[in-house]
Amino acid sequence: MKNDSAITREFLTRGRSETCPIIDMHGHYGTFSGIYFPNPFADRMLMSMDRAGVSAIVCSSHAGLCEQERGNREMAEVVKKHPGRIYGYRVINPNYPEAARREVERYLQDSGFVGFKFHPSGHGYPITGEHYVPALEYANEHRLIVLTHTWGQSQYDGPKLVAEVAAKYPNATIIMGHSGYGEWDVTFEVAREYGNVYLDLCAAYRLNGIVTRMVDEVGSHRIVFGTDQPWFGPHFCAGSVCFSRITDEDRHNIFHRNAEKLMAPFEV
Amino acid sequence: MEWFDCNTEFGIPTKPPGRFAPTPHELLDEMDFCGVQDALVRHAATRDESAQAGNRLVCEETVDARRLHPVWAVLPPQTSELGTLDEWFAAMRAHRVKALIAYPDKHRYLLNGLTFGPVFEEMSARRIPLILGPDWRTIAETLADFPQLTVIATNHSSWGDDRSFRPLLDRYERFHVDTASYDLDGGVADLVKRYGPHRLVYGSNYPIMQMGGSILTVAQADIDDDARAAIAGGNLRRLLSEVKL
Numbered sequence: 001m002k003n004d005s006a007i008t009r010e011f012l013t014r015g016r017s018e019t020c021p022i023i024d025m026h027g028h029y030g031t032f033s034g035i036y037f038p039n040p041f042a043d044r045m046l047m048s049m050d051r052a053g054v055s056a057i058v059c060s061s062h063a064g065l066c067e068q069e070r071g072n073r074e075m076a077e078v079v080k081k082h083p084g085r086i087y088g089y090r091v092i093n094p095n096y097p098e099a100a101r102r103e104v105e106r107y108l109q110d111s112g113f114v115g116f117k118f119h120p121s122g123h124g125y126p127i128t129g130e131h132y133v134p135a136l137e138y139a140n141e142h143r144l145i146v147l148t149h150t151w152g153q154s155q156y157d158g159p160k161l162v163a164e165v166a167a168k169y170p171n172a173t174i175i176m177g178h179s180g181y182g183e184w185d186v187t188f189e190v191a192r193e194y195g196n197v198y199l200d201l202c203a204a205y206r207l208n209g210i211v212t213r214m215v216d217e218v219g220s221h222r223i224v225f226g227t228d229q230p231w232f233g234p235h236f237c238a239g240s241v242c243f244s245r246i247t248d249e250d251r252h253n254i255f256h257r258n259a260e261k262l263m264a265p266f267e268v
Numbered sequence: 269m270e271w272f273d274c275n276t277e278f279g280i281p282t283k284p285p286g287r288f289a290p291t292p293h294e295l296l297d298e299m300d301f302c303g304v305q306d307a308l309v310r311h312a313a314t315r316d317e318s319a320q321a322g323n324r325l326v327c328e329e330t331v332d333a334r335r336l337h338p339v340w341a342v343l344p345p346q347t348s349e350l351g352t353l354d355e356w357f358a359a360m361r362a363h364r365v366k367a368l369i370a371y372p373d374k375h376r377y378l379l380n381g382l383t384f385g386p387v388f389e390e391m392s393a394r395r396i397p398l399i400l401g402p403d404w405r406t407i408a409e410t411l412a413d414f415p416q417l418t419v420i421a422t423n424h425s426s427w428g429d430d431r432s433f434r435p436l437l438d439r440y441e442r443f444h445v446d447t448a449s450y451d452l453d454g455g456v457a458d459l460v461k462r463y464g465p466h467r468l469v470y471g472s473n474y475p476i477m478q479m480g481g482s483i484l485t486v487a488q489a490d491i492d493d494d495a496r497a498a499i500a501g502g503n504l505r506r507l508l509s510e511v512k513l
Contacts, residue, residue: 001303015488035428038454048453051488206426206451208478209286229453232426235488236451236481243302243480 007251008242015235016053020252022234023259024049026147026177026202026226027059027086029078030071037230042078045230046085052234055256056085056263059229060117060147064091069099072106079112087266089117089147094131095124104134107142114266115145115173120156122149127157128164140169145262147200150176152183159187166194173262175224179204179214188217198258202226205240211254212244220250224258271304271483272501274367274399275422275448275471279312279325288312288475292333295474299335302479304472306501308367308399310339315371319343319350327363337508339367339399343375344383353390360396361513367420369399372406379406381413392416395510397444404432411440418442418507423473424449430459437463444507446471447482447499456489456499465495469504 001012010017031040039048049057059078064071068091079088090113092100107113116135120127127148139146148165150157159180166174179199180187191197199222204210214223227237241254276299278289289295292309299307309330314322319341330336340360343349350356360366368391372379379400381388391398392414400407402424411419419442421433426449436443437459448471450456459468470486472479486499 002300003302011484012487036430036452037428038452038458044454051490203426206449206477206481207286208288208475211478213286227453231428231453232451233453233455233485235484239480239482239484240478242484243478245301 003243005242005248005251007248011235011238011242015051018053020248020255021053021055022225022238022255023263024054024057024227024229024234025175025224025259025262026200027057027229028062028231029059029075030062032062035231039230042082042086046082048229048233049085052238054234056087057229058087058089058114058145058147058263060089060091064117065093065119065122068093068096068103072103076110076113079110083112086112087263088113089115089145091117091119092132092135093123094120094129097131100131101134104138107138114263115139115147118146118148118157120149121151121154123156125156127161136165136169136172139172141171143171143173143265145173145175147175147177150178150180150187152180152187159183159190162197163190163194166190166197170194170196172196173198175200177226178202184210184213188214191218191222197222198262199223200226201237201241201254202228202232205237211241212246215244215246215250220246220253221258223254224262225255269487269497270501271302271306271470272504273299273304273307273472273474273479274420274469274504275446276307276309276474277312278309278329279322281312282316285476292330292336296333296335298474298479302483304479304483306335306337308339308504309336310341310369314341314369315374319375323350327365337367338363338365339369340365341375342368342370342384342387342398344377345387346383353386357390357394357513366508366511366513367397367399371401372403380409388414388417391418394512395507396513397507397511402429402432404429404436408436411436411443415440416442418444420444420446420469420471422446422448422471426451428452430455434462437467443467444469444503447486448473448477451481451485454490456486457491460489460491460495465491465498466503468499469507470500
């Protein structure tokens, strides 16, 4: 193998790196309609994380994507049972604005949450819509993280819409889940323009050359590791980063340093 | 561990992905970077231009690259575009082609027994693997008609196709799936636990996808080393060793 990265060799031989842990900023929790998961719940998720040296993951509940109040309660229980390993995003479903508002008001009730999870495409509601405003204002006021699903050309969460949100709420950290998959040029422009925007590798990591391109065009200091676990295993994303033509400093940034910075206010 | 990739391509595609390998040299360079020893390889022209052009180019351009094992595309025998069946298999033997691929959508034909009956019967007897994309209905119908056909299903959905392909693994012992998109958390170990290690083959779908994700997933799956070696390359080597040209 001509890849001379020490981190890559460590992952290949031991499955994890002692000097380069991983923090996964894009996880989920529980079963979901269209897919079979071998590892949908905490006990097996943690085993998978341990094999890859994932020290912590930030999750939103699948149940919450459907029924936010029940799902967020479930997520709070999981976070409470696994402090320091599993953190939470509180899901906002804008199709039920009153419930969404109640979820924002409940935010401070549960420790271990670091912000909100939006899925505008899944909910068929644009990220710029008024029903997201209470959560965004709260995130902006309290400097929270908003992980939002993004997809290229989407009328709900395409990168141009993310730019509007990033400009309006500069104190909120906006993680572009899947990095506006497919609409790369616009996504990278948005990330360069707005310092509060981060790129998430989840699903995007598969594409040949995309990690290197993100590093070259935006910088490794603005990219975070994400898997959608229990959808995708951490080794697939880690392997994509390990076998990209970037430096080990870039790998440190992507695997843990950027996440450590973002999570510092939440005592990771 | 020796890696043998069942799913690679070189050549200049009509729609270029982020990175690609215009020639075998660039493909070998990427394989060396990732530690992959061998690969089944097709030419981009096989899909995008024509089976005839790509089948010729993949052999011409890999003649000195013994680590690259050419794959040809099939076409319906009724149009005689690839010669008679005897000529076809003689040409495969001459050019050391041990696996075939089908592009029914791109090449516009029906992949079924009506179209390919004699071809699939001969391929079953000769144990020549057929590489297919993840059209599960078509694969299920094909295997129902030709249960002894060796099939490697590639590029199945990252959004989870286990519910679709596991019934085929249950029924057809010569049906296999590649690992190019099998990033399901715990998927490799879970599949090996139920079906043993001989139904998965390492594949990358390079250059659309990168090689390393699948490599690290197999290398660190919660399975024993024999199973790992089988998936990395042993299964594909065994399948190709069984081919009778």
